[in-house]
Amino acid sequence: MEINVVTVRIIMKKFPEKEKRTSKKKPVQEKSAEATFFDAVYAVVRQVPRGRVTTYGAVAEATGLRMSARMVGWALSVCSRAKPKVPAHRVVNRMGILSGRHHFATPTLMQELLEQEGVKVEDDTVVDFKQLYWEPS
DNA sequence: AATTTGACTTACT
DNA sequence: TAGTAAGCCAAAT
Numbered sequence: 001m002e003i004n005v006v007t008v009r010i011i012m013k014k015f016p017e018k019e020k021r022t023s024k025k026k027p028v029q030e031k032s033a034e035a036t037f038f039d040a041v042y043a044v045v046r047q048v049p050r051g052r053v054t055t056y057g058a059v060a061e062a063t064g065l066r067m068s069a070r071m072v073g074w075a076l077s078v079c080s081r082a083k084p085k086v087p088a089h090r091v092v093n094r095m096g097i098l099s100g101r102h103h104f105a106t107p108t109l110m111q112e113l114l115e116q117e118g119v120k121v122e123d124d125t126v127v128d129f130k131q132l133y134w135e136p137s
Numbered sequence: 138a139a140t141t142t143g144a145c146t147t148a149c150t
Numbered sequence: 151t152a153g154t155a156a157g158c159c160a161a162a163t
Binding site: 037060065066067068069070071074 | 157158159160161
């Protein structure tokens with residue numbers, strides 16, 4: 001299934017309402033909307049192509065949370081919960097700095113993952129960030 | 138229950 | 151041009 005901004009916005013519409021789960025044997029705190037909020041963020045992040053990067057703000061905008069870039073970081077900080085893995089290493093701040101590197105298994109993992117994809121990193125910053133920047137659409 | 142704290146960004150001194 | 155404030159909102163304390 002191809003997920004685009006429209007799809008994400010539809011998902012976000014469900015954000016405020018409580019979602020009833022059929023399965024009751026999962027008392028996980030997934031109280032309600034986070035699941036869909038996470039999904040929305042993850043859906044966007046998964047679209048980032050290999051070797052490209054995007055920013056928290058861009059993801060936030062694509063999910064409709066225009067000014068809530070922080071929420072994106074928060075969602076990614078718990079992305080271990082996501083079933084299909086999320087290429088969180090492709091999300092950096094607007095300066096191209098790997099501000100989230102400390103949240104990976106090792107502080108250098110994020111950079112290593114990026115370099116594996118051909119993205120050069122210097123001083124915790126993506127080289128040629130402007131060219132590698134990918135805007136969610 | 139209230140306050141602080143972020144994997145951020147923009148706007149205004 | 152650099153520093154501060156404000157906006158976001160769920161978690162953690």
